Amino acid sequence: MYKLRMFNMKWQLLNYFLISSVITVSGIYIVLEYYEKELSSWEFRLWFAFAILVVSLSVGFIATRRWQRKVDELHVAMLELSKGNFSVRIDMEPVEPFLYLYDAFNSMATSIEERVQLMQKLGEAEAIRDQELTESAVMEERRRLARDLHDTVSQELFAIHMSASSLPKILERNPAAAPALMNQLIEMSHHAQKQMRGLISQLRPIELKDMSLQEALEKWFPEYCRTHELQGQLDVSLPEIISEAIEHQFFLIIQEGLANVIKHASAKQVRLAIYEREHQYVLQLQDDGQGFERRDIPSASHGLSTMRERAQKLGGEVEIDSKLGSGTRVRVRIPRFSGHSGGKQE
CATH class of the missing domain: 3.30.565.10 (Histidine kinase-like ATPase, C-terminal domain)
Structure with missing residues (x-):
């Protein structure tokens, strides 16, 4: 199949060369057959050479314009693909010298589009999963901090409250026992403050940064x-x-x-x-x-x-x-x- 496509491209180029050659040879034959006497004039020879050159350039221009349009079409499609337009495709004619190039480009664009879609789906799924994991981690951390607060600071504060509540009665009934209770209150409050500083330091950990x-x-x-x-x-x-x-x-x-x-x-x-x-x-x-x-x-x-x-x-x-x-x-x-x-x- 590849050889047939290359064969088609080569024969189209040869056709343009053949047309140009036939026109040139026909012109020379006509001049030699019917304008032999005029060939002795340099002006006639100059005009004849100019006519042959114009005809050859015209055929070459028609051929290159058609092929340049095909190359430009491929170039524009490649630019669109590079800009993220993954749906771009090149329309192909049944008889197309660039058929194998256009077909390869369309296959590549289709493959890229499918892979990008798959990556996007995987990225969305991963983002959702990461969000769920983050929310789960946040909830777990909140539960852990709640447990820590209950097991440490909350119990310490409750004990301080109970001791402070009993202090007026102790001062009234047994003033000698008050200093010991006050020292106990100071020690418990100090310990509670220490526990609270520890929890705050966990909530505000230093980062490495730079x-x-x-x-x-x-x-x-x-x-x-x-x-x-x-x-x-x-x-x-x-x-x-x-x-x-x-x-x-x-x-x-x-x-x-x-x-x-x-x-x-x-x-x-x-x-x-x-x-x-x-x-x-x-x-x-x-x-x-x-x-x-x-x-x-x-x-x-x-x-x-x-x-x-x-x-x-x-x-x-x-x-x-x-x-x-x-x-x-x-x-x-x-x-x-x-x-x-x-x-x-x-």
């Missing part, structure tokens, strides 16, 4: 520890620039881990270390808190499951070591591929 992970931690970690009355030790040793994805997930894991320390550990000291090994990036968060038994922590614990999910996104894993009275150590390992640092792009 900072590296080390720069963000040097700014945020000491302030976070002071806010929650912790003695913090930071040790970040990353000779190479790591990818933004790893930095982002590490930072979110650190925030989640420290929130768990504040909420559950009753710790006084916390140590955060990030370093490289030959094939791994390692993040280690260790506290001197009360620790826990693994069987006492539900497998679906929100904080631990979130950290695991973030590590697994990067092909990593989370290891948790804890004993009652001996604190907790969280170690996150992310694969490191040699020869590829995945640094930030400028």
Whole structure:
């Protein structure tokens, strides 16, 4: 089929050359046969050559104009396709020298249109799914904050209210017991304030933005520890620039881990270390808190499951070591591929 189309195109070109040649030869024959005497005049020869040239150019102009129109039609269709008009098609005649080009273009345009439609449908479905996931995550976060408020601040405030309500009666019946109750109220209010600061810091977490992970931690970690009355030790040793994805997930894991320390550990000291090994990036968060038994922590614990999910996104894993009275150590390992640092792009 391709050879037949090429054959058709070549023969159309040869037809134009044949017509031009026939006209030229016929003109020469007529002049030689009937105007032999006039050939001795240079003016006649000049006019004859000019006539032959005009006829040849006329035939060439007719041929090139027709073919130029076909090329322009293809060019315009390609421009429309490049501008996003994926429905553009070229009408083809039964006998068409550009038939194979037009057919190939129409097939390509149809394929592109179908793929773009499919991509659009997939994009819409993904957008809807992401919206549903975002809404679900927001609702889950609201439920988690509601639980945290109920389990911490709300109970503390209720206890403060009950103690404050009983204070007038104690002052009336047993004034000597009032100072102890006042100290208890001060301690409970301080603890409630500490819990509230922790929840607010979770609602307003710092973002990396244009900072590296080390720069963000040097700014945020000491302030976070002071806010929650912790003695913090930071040790970040990353000779190479790591990818933004790893930095982002590490930072979110650190925030989640420290929130768990504040909420559950009753710790006084916390140590955060990030370093490289030959094939791994390692993040280690260790506290001197009360620790826990693994069987006492539900497998679906929100904080631990979130950290695991973030590590697994990067092909990593989370290891948790804890004993009652001996604190907790969280170690996150992310694969490191040699020869590829995945640094930030400028």
